[in-house]
Amino acid sequence: MITTKPNWNEYAEKAINGELLTLEEGLSVLEADDDELLSIMNAAFQVRKHYYGKKVKLNLIINAKSGLCPEDCGYCSQSIVSDAPIEKYSLLEKDTLIDGAKKAQEMKVGTYCIVASGRGPSGKELDEVIDAVKEIKDTMPMKICACLGILSDEQAARLKDAGVDRYNHNLNTSKSNYANITSTHTYDDRVDTVEQVKKSGMSPCSGCIVGMGESNQEIVETAYALRELDADSIPVNFLNAIKGTPLENMDELNPRKCLKVLALFRFINPTKEIRVSGGREVNLKSLQALGLYAANSIFVGDYLTTEGQEATADHKMVEDLGFEIEECAL
DSSP: OOOSOOOHHHHHHHHHTTOOOOHHHHHHHHTSOGGGHHHHHHHHHHHHHHHHTTEEEEEEEEEEEBSOOOOOOTTOTTSTTOOOOOOOBOOOOHHHHHHHHHHHHHTTOSEEEEEEOSSSOOHHHHHHHHHHHHHHHHHOOOEEEEEOSSOOHHHHHHHHHHTOOEEEOOOBSOGGGGGGTOSSSOHHHHHHHHHHHHHHTOEEEOOEEEOSSOOHHHHHHHHHHHHHHTOSEEEEEEOOOOTTSTTTTOOOOOHHHHHHHHHHHHHHSTTSEEEEOTTHHHHHGGGGGGGGGTOOEEEESOOSSSOOOOHHHHHHHHHHHTOEEEOOOO
16 A cells, blocks of 8 residues: 555656556556646656657547347447447448448548447358458558457458458456456456457457446556557547446546546556547546547547547647647558
8 A cells, every 4th residue: 555645757657667557556546636637647648758749549430230239238238238229230331331431531530440239240240341341441541440249260360361450359347347247258258359369460459448336456457457468459438327228327437537547547558559438528528638648549429329529629629739640540
């Protein structure tokens, strides 16, 4: 237990030097008095600036298949246990996926994320995604990230061969908290999928959702786990408690806590792309811009079943910070 006031600049120096924060140091970030917030964010910015300067990566999601999912993830409006009134449809046609990539390019997006609900892709779904990816890669200088659930060795290899640059499969929460969130698959299933992605040669993307009843220690443990997995890109989501889901009444976050979480992930994963992701607008609220002092990446546009703010507002936020959009992510 840390009894003296932490020196946040020392945390930044440790991160830049490749030294791992201890559990106690990690907890001290999350449990710091709000009066320390600007000092914490300044220290996180020193790390972010060291590795990424003032550049911001933009990502766009297309919800390629909505609902119809047999998994029981408590946070998700698309799960089998959700009563949320969402649109449900099977995999979008190839031309629609390609049009989404064109829209992303117009919005200065460097990474286009094709996301489909379900435990994993069927053979037909995989074929359709692969056909779309091949055409996108042939016509646009864009990084493609896919998020289709659990993969077999063969499926991962085919996606890599088709030109998928990155594959997302989030850990979501700590191993000790996982059974409280989902029962139809395990934390180890998630880890195995990320390892499969790495084996295929695709860049691994894996992150978390904060605000699901986890303890501060479990947040630190998740940051450690993602460091151990060596995920290249870490989306940090903040729970958007959707009516009709098992977690609809969860309300644990405030903007200051969210900023401390982003700083923690930067300190523990200093060289990685840290992305402010789902729930950014509803949880960070008027402090959204401060998140980019720790993170170097955001989603623009809408999320899977919830709305985001206009891309032009995000562009203006980056400009107002004096930062620069990194339009090509390749």
